[in-house]
Amino acid sequence: MNADFQYFSPCPRGLEPALIEELLELGIKNPVSTAGGVSYPGSLSDCYAVNLHSRIASRVLLRIAQTRYRNEEDLYKLALAQRWDQWFDVTRTIRVDIAATRSPLRSLEFATLRVKDAICDQFRTVGTERPSVDTRNPGARIFGYLDSDDFILYLDTSGEPLFKRGWRLDTGEAPLRENLAAGILRLSGWVPGETLLDPMCGSGTIVVEAAQRTLGIPPGSRRRFGFENLKNFDEALWQQLKDDAADNAPDGEGIMKIHASDLSGDAVALTRANLARAGLSTDLALKIAPKQVDARHIQAPDDHGVLVTNPPYGERIQLRATTSDDAFFSELGSTLKQRFTGWRCCILSSDLALQGKLRLAPSKRTVLYNGAIECRLYEFRMQAGSLRRKTEGE
């Protein structure tokens, strides 16, 4: 298929290289990273495939037009010059969002209003009606991006952001966004079939993502997309892509190697329920069987594997484990040293002192953003020799 369009997929900051890797695996050519996302050329089929299969992208935005600008009228003119009626019907409700870095414009709200007016005015030039605005559940979303000189107009093909997979039952305690969990899994180097453990699983985001990857369940298989509302929607092509994914699903034997636990019984129940809602058959969901265990007393379920988790911070730990933050991580560090030789342990935390508290030296530290919170993904390789040396030298 021809690469007729230019797309931009935003993602959690820090995951741009992981998203590029994923897009290349999906057959996308020449993806280019910018802060907070990746641009790439592609066909309509690529657009559907990224929406269906990407675990890391937050959206797939289709670039419509671009211009240099100095004021709001330049934005209005660019939006007015587009044939929006060829993209979506006037009966679709719309929503416009504008983001900016270093823009000289004083009010983004006013800029957004001008772009919305231009879209409505363009519909009036080709008919008698104008579309209505619906900020909660719009039929078509338009994004604008302003830097210091340029204005880019995008049409959103995703609708709800892609981290909304459609399986989450309840929010649980500070759940990770699904695409951040998927990105962390990729950065950890875990591959389906390898033993995986999340000992502080909360609502189970990390293990659900891992289970879906193991079974080849596309993250977008249980939801609708914005492109289904566009005039160029090719239903046969979309159905074909979904059928191909179902035909090529792996047998998922590695599901037995996914393990989850949490100190909280509610979290364990939530993880179980979320697994069942994420497209796993009851049989398979039962095989993961999350357990109620204090992470400080966890046993390694295999002689090697990958531990991926994001612990709670500060007061929450005191509440759960009736101990101080420092004591909790010191005990957790000892457990990892004693019982997890041969494992790679990847811990996401905003605590810059974490490695000291665990008394472990990280082999890698990656800066990631959990929403606006700057975090590190610490990787600790638990090797027998080096640990003994470190413990002796302490």
Ligand SMILES: C[S@@+](CC[C@H](N)C(=O)[O-])C[C@H]1O[C@@H](n2cnc3c(N)ncnc32)[C@H](O)[C@@H]1O
């Ligand atoms: C930040 S949440 C994890 C969120 C999870 N990644 C998700 O996406 O839902 C931290 C979890 O650690 C659990 N926890 C707190 N203290 C614990 C302990 N001592 N042992 C095991 N789990 C603990 C909490 O119950 C909570 O579910």
